Each structure stands twice: as structure tokens, then as C-alpha cells.
Amino acid sequence: MVTHMKWLILAVCGLFAACEQGKEITVGGDAAKQVQRPHFEITSDEIFDAGSIPAYEGSHDEIYADIDRNLERHLANLQRWVRQPSISAQNNGITEMVGMLRDDLLAIGFAEAELVPTDGHPGVFAYYDAGAEKTLIVYMMYDVQPVNPEDWQVPPFAGELVEHDLGTVLMARGATNQKGPQRALLNALESIISVTGSLPVNLIVLAEGEEELGSPHFPQIIEKYKDRLMAADGVFFPFNSQNRSGDIKMILGVKGIIYMELEARGGPHGGPVNHEVHGSLKAFIDSPVWRLVQALASMTTPDGNTILIDGYYDKVQPPPDEDMPLINGMLASADEEMMMQALGIERWIDGETMREAQMDYLYNPTLNIDGIWAGYTGEATKTILPHVATAKVDSRLPPGLDPDEMMALIRTHLDKHGFSDITIRPMSGYPASQTSVDSELVQAAISVINKYGKPPSVEPRLGGSAPFYVFTDILKLPMVFTGIGYGKGAHGPNEIMLIYPKEGSKIAGLAEIEKGYVDILHALAGQ
């Protein structure tokens, strides 16, 4: 679920705050019900400045030199990985790719490196015992999205180098999401071991082959090694985080999500059971489409912006004090006009200020209709009363909102308002995930980013979702996904990772990326 699409979005969205408490909204013209969406104040003027964290001062010149010396071979490793298709949705190349990953880990020097069977595609658990004080888990995904080869300018599994306005890029499915940065990290490990004989931290590699499917069986992998995993100090997900300007946003959390289909069908409560009927029969036949529309409408204010489900906001948590400086930092660097243009919008919900809108983004749950369909949707006119109507609905959950509880609140709401005929089909659900800016892992990552360029913008949370709760909630570990480097096109055609930036570029190429990983491991070890 972590993709460069999301990355692009947060590159334009993650920036501000609000200051009103308890704004009241009147529902409907006739109904005089007062409903509140939580509004929060900023309680501090302090601005978080990542630049105040000293840049990492360690220098591992021999290792850097080994990287430079072996860069062509390192690049060949990336190419070898992207040339091996591993499309989880189509079970294409999974066995070959998971074997390649395991074999690479063994070759690098991991004493343990085993396939982990699951009810889906297998995972990998590998352990490198450096006899060190600290242990880091590296999360990896070895699967990729499907491809439409006809949309690509090069074959998506050829691993070709292509000239790009930013420099020479590797263009292939998986180049940046996530084979490129992951194999770059393994290259870094090779160079560290080659020069020093070991690693500065003990390393667990935990890989799954179903990230692009929503990680349905990742908890099985976690469960099997839970005790060993919980003894670690943090989780790192290597990620090409730079944008075209070289800037980095470091995001410390994600919202949870529930995703469901709501469906209305004919039945004892009325409506045609098995087939559509002629539209004129609406005169005496109940319409499942009207039922779905009414059920949905009962869940929000007429503007669609405030949730009317009893209890939905009850467990929303106010921003912790720790977030205030981060929010102020985001606001300080926000360009509202540019953001609205990138999003293609002319106002924020309810005509809010950017500060208010950003507080909604960070701290409030959403209720969103991803899709809706029923009946005739073609050209011109056709008069039918459809027997079934369906909507895809998702709700983003900030910390404190439990997926099962929220799903139950929706069911209760529908029943209470007379919509027990509406079926809910849950499709996925997991809670939010949060890591503290004060964790050693985050501080180490920031210090390394500061060494290589502009300090990152550090933001409390992404409005989107990823199942990182397995790390932060099940394993109780801090988790960070970052890294220098640039990529694009994660789920589309012509996916790239920048390898050799043009002269004077502010973006890291493969060599710098690997050196950054070298530094992060050492920084975490206090070396």
C-alpha cells in the first residue's frame, strides 16, 4: 500500500493545522440536529526544525570506497532483481523471486535465511548475528504490481537503463517499489561486511510477497517469529523518499482503514429479488437503489463532510503535545496555492482555512465513497428498476479508533435508522500506526538525511493507510520508512529509480543511497 502515488500526494498535502474547537454544523434544512466534528487547537508556537538535529558525523570512507568500486556490480544486482517478475496478483514469478531473495541473503552472510510458508505467498525470515547491542528489523516486500507492457517505453522486466531529464534511470517494474531501494540496502550490507567483517547492528530481514495485495498473510509471518521480533529495537523500510527537488518528507504514522461494500438487494423488505424490472413499476415496487442512497445519506451531513454515525468521533484523540511543533513546521513551509492546484480543488471542506483542513487531515476519521454502481450506466436512456445497488466505502481511522468497533458502529447506525436490509461486506481493516519523533531510529534517520542535504520535513501522520500496526502495535517497535533517492511510477507504466543523477543534482544516486544506508545502520549503533 505504500506507493509513490501516496508519496506524490503527501508531497503536496502534508502541511498545516487548525485552531477551532467544536464548530457546530446544522444537519439538513428541516432536521435541527446539531453535529460536531472534532476541531483542535494548536497549543504551542514551537516549530520543529529537523535541522536542529546534528547531521550524522560518522564517515566510513573505506566502505564508501568499496561501494564506488563495486557500483556496476551493485547496479547489476538491482537489474537482476527487476528482471525477475514477481507479480503477486497473478502468481507470476513468486517462487523464483522469493528464492532469489533468500539466496542473496545467504550469500551476503546471513546465517539464518528461511522461507516462511503462509496461506498465501511465502515470506522470508533472515537473521544476521553481529554480536551487536542493537537489533534492527528490515521490512521488505518482494512482490510487484501487474503491468500493461503496451503502455511502457521499454519492456517492464528488461531492467534497462534509460536517459531521463534527471539523469540515468533504471526503468522497470519494481525499480523503486521496492526492489531498487531494498537491493541497494543489501549492496550496502555487502560493502560493510566486506570492509569490516560484520555489521554494526544485528539484522533481521522480514519479507513478504503480498504487499500489493494488502498484506493479508503478513501477520502469520509476524506471529511465527513474534518473540524474536519484539526483542528488536526498531523497524526500517528502505524507501526512495526524495522528490524532484531533493526534498524529503518523513512521515511518522499512518491512519488505519476499514474498507467495505454496502449493498441493497430486493427481499422480504421489498424490491425485486432476482432481476431488474421495468422502471415504471417503481409505482408499487421498492427500489434497492433508493435504499442504498438513503442509507448512505443517513451517515453524513448533506455536505458529506461530517459523519453522523453515533459514537464515530468519540475516541478521536486530540493531537499529542509532541505533534504541535511538527504541525507548526508543516505550516511554516506550506504553499496553499500550489497544494490546491496539485489537488485540483478550489476550496477545502466547509470552506475551512488550510490550517483547519490540515487538522482534519491529521486527526479526524473520514467516510469516503470510493465507488457506487447500480442499473443502467450506458449511453442515452433505459428505464429499469435495478434489483441490486452497491457502494464501496472506506473510512480512515486515526489512532484510537478500532477497525472492528467502527465497523460495528456503522452496522448499529444502519439498523437504528431502519436500514437493516443493507448488507455490509467488510473487505479490509486495520488500525493506525504511529512512531515517536523522539525514537532513536527516527533521530538516527534524520541525522543521516541532514548529512546528505536539506533537513527533512517531519510530519506526524499520513492521511493514507499502510498496515504498519503490525510493527508499532503488535511488536511495539518504532518504525520508519525513509531513505535518500528518487523514484516514480510505482503502480503505473515506466516505473523508474534514479541511478546516476546529472551533475549538480540535489537528488541522491545509487552510490549515495547505499552510503546513506551504511550511515543509518552505524548511526543507530551509535557509531
Place this chain on the structure above:
Amino acid sequence: MVTHMKWLILAVCGLFAACEQGKEITVGGDAAKQVQRPHFEITSDEIFDAGSIPAYEGSHDEIYADIDRNLERHLANLQRWVRQPSISAQNNGITEMVGMLRDDLLAIGFAEAELVPTDGHPGVFAYYDAGAEKTLIVYMMYDVQPVNPEDWQVPPFAGELVEHDLGTVLMARGATNQKGPQRALLNALESIISVTGSLPVNLIVLAEGEEELGSPHFPQIIEKYKDRLMAADGVFFPFNSQNRSGDIKMILGVKGIIYMELEARGGPHGGPVNHEVHGSLKAFIDSPVWRLVQALASMTTPDGNTILIDGYYDKVQPPPDEDMPLINGMLASADEEMMMQALGIERWIDGETMREAQMDYLYNPTLNIDGIWAGYTGEATKTILPHVATAKVDSRLPPGLDPDEMMALIRTHLDKHGFSDITIRPMSGYPASQTSVDSELVQAAISVINKYGKPPSVEPRLGGSAPFYVFTDILKLPMVFTGIGYGKGAHGPNEIMLIYPKEGSKIAGLAEIEKGYVDILHALAGQ
């Protein structure tokens, strides 16, 4: 728009009445607004019995004998017509078919028979001056629906005879909708003229080639000949009206209709303007899907069965006294269980009785969602906030409700409830049409049906729509669409018209159908 699909529906639906006045409906859980849908009482115990109209007693044996003698040639005329494709939606064979119709009319003896250019496909106006007292307009449509040849058991334009459980049928596109019955009528004219040298009434044939497109240019044809048309005594649309049991429903009216698309898009009022955005951004971006859902929901009670648009029921007319015996007749022959089974429903709206439901069907307007679509409607999950959402909505209008006025009420409702961001795209609209059971034309048709079998069930109105207002409202003429004979599959594959029924069948074959038309013309002339 008049099709055998509709025919099938009215074969199971057109039957009953209600007796409550002013039932009150409470809207919503919180809103205490009281809204009424009109309810009407049956004010008479009288039951209309079509059998009380004496069966037509005329016998035109020489003409019948001419039909029997020439039946093979008459059938060949039907085959010649169905072998000529005339798919209006694809402009396939239109020129050839309209020419064939005109040439056939000239050959039969119409002194006038001319093509009528329109902004779409041409029509035909033809006149046979019999020097008679009465003048009848025969409405014809020469176009047919598209075909999916792979779904057919014979090529759809081969005009083949096929053995069927009811007898020998002509299986082809247009066989029953409407080339078969129309050419059968022309065969009847040929035989009458051949035996008597003229016709018992003056005859105007008025044909269009866009019925399957919703008759968009038919008013242009009407307008050109309006004075001559208004001088006629009535309009006849030859129609295979029998069901498999040989029974006939004769319907005296149709509801009007407005059909529109409602659309919500991002704009200055909020929401993404040109493209979807990530679903997580619902936190601070307005959703056009929510807006459409809320706008639709504002228009009906939560059950979707009572319209909340101010004034929508104001001009609904109570049943005229003339309808009461017809309603009682419908109810007397109604089989509720069979009807519900055919419709695939387990209750009528609001848990009404069949009598109440039928009053809704006959006298109340509807508001129906024919289709709705937005965003992602594929498998599994995709999290987007769509920038556009669309619904197809139709409203059936009983007599007294003007299409333009009702469209304006919907616009006013949306604006008044804060939904001025919702666009309405009108797609078609015309008023209801009604003919009196007491008209000479209807009485003549009933008397002829009574001669050939069981008296018809006569019903005030179809809940569906056809643009017959051009005859009853613009030309101020009675209009009847009926005839003995059987067909099926009007808009689907394997369309048929029964030609040679099996021994002992209660359904008319081609010869009887033509004799029935001979009788209707004579009955209207009082001969």
C-alpha cells in the same frame, strides 16, 4: 417505446385498486416532517365487463376468402419486410425500408404516399381517399432494435419460419415489433380493395423510423400534416396483443415521463475538478459522490417511495368516475400471487395491499433511479475520491403533470436544499396520453376482439410511457393500440410472431389477425 417487454409487464401488473385517502408517512428518524402521497378511494362497485359490448356481427366472407387464398403471398410480404434490416440506432437499411414502405402503399392503392424528411430518419405520410365518412390514422414505425446475431437461433434478418410449441412462427427482428402486425394490416387492406374496390374508411398512414430512439422527430412529421390529421376520427396502432393463453389487455392510456441525468462534479463549491484524488484526502476535500447521494436522498422518504419535492403531487388527479368500473374489473381478475411471482417481489411498497398498490400504479407519479455510477466499481478495493458522480433518473407522470413543470420543481427543490451544484441534464420528456373507453374507436376494437375470443380486460392506463400525447393531446384524437395475434422477444433475441397456431389454439394466426383488421375498419365505419 411500446414493446412486448412492456406488454409482458402489463400482462402481470395491470390489475387493482386502493381505498385509503391521505395515509401519512413520517420522514426520517429525527425529522418529524409529515408527507403525504395521494391515496384514492374506489367510489363505485360497478365492474366494467367488456363482454357486455356486443361482439362484432359483421361478416365479410369474400374478403376472408381472399385472405385465405392469398395467405402464402401475404406471409411472403411479412418475410420481405423483416428481411430488410432497418436499425435506426445504426442507420442500417433505413433508406431501403422507408422506400419499401412507401412503394407498398402506392402499390396497394394509396394515391398519396410521400417520404417526410425530418432532422433524423424520414417518415412516411400516405392517404387513401375512400370517399368515406370516417377517416382513420394508422400509426406505424418502420425501424427495429439492434441485434446480437450470435444470440439468435436463426439469422435475425433471414425471415425464417420456425416450429414453436405454439405452432409455426416467423422468427426475425421486427417480426412482432412491429413489421409483422403492420404488414398484416396492409395485407388486409389489399384483400378489402381487391374484393370491394375500395376501403370502408379513408386511411392515413403515418410512419416514423425513429420509434426505437424515442421518436425524437415524430412531432416534426405531425406538425407538417397537422390540419389534415386533426380532421381524422382516431388513431390505430396495429399490435399483437394476445398472451400465450389468448387473453388480451386493452390499455387506454400511458403515463408521461421525464428522464434526466443528475451529475455532481468538483468546482468552486468544493471537490476535485478534473481528476479523482486519493481516497484519504476526503479528510479535507469535498466529495461529489456524497453530494449526489445527498441530493438524491433529499428527494424521497427514506424508503424511497414518497417524493419530497414540493408540489410534485399537487396536480395529481383523482381517478375519473369512468375509471372506477375498469379498476373493479381489473381487481376482479387479479391473481396477486402470480403477479408477485412474475415480478420477483415479496411485498408492494409500504406493505400496501394489492388494491392500494394498483392505485399508486395508475394515478401517482414515480421517481426512479435507473442507474447510478461513480468511481471504482471493479473487483476488490481501490481507494479514490471520484471527481464526478452521475445518476439516471426518470419520473412517470400521470395526466395533469406537465414535464417542463415537474423538471422545474426538481431544479427548485435542489436549489432550495443547497444542491445548486448538482447539474440536471434533461434527456427526454413528454406528457401522459389518455383515450376514453367510450370512444367509438375503442368500442369498435372491443366488439371485434369479442367476436374472435374472450372479451379483453380493459385498463385505464399503463404505468409505462409512450409518446402517444402527439395523438391525444396535439391532435385531440382517440388512440388505440390493439389487435389479436401473438408475438414475443421484441427487444431480445429470437423475436417471433405466431403465423400458423397449432390445432385448437386460442391464439390468432396470420389469417385471423388480418380478418380482425378487416373487421375493425368496417366496425369503425358502422358496417
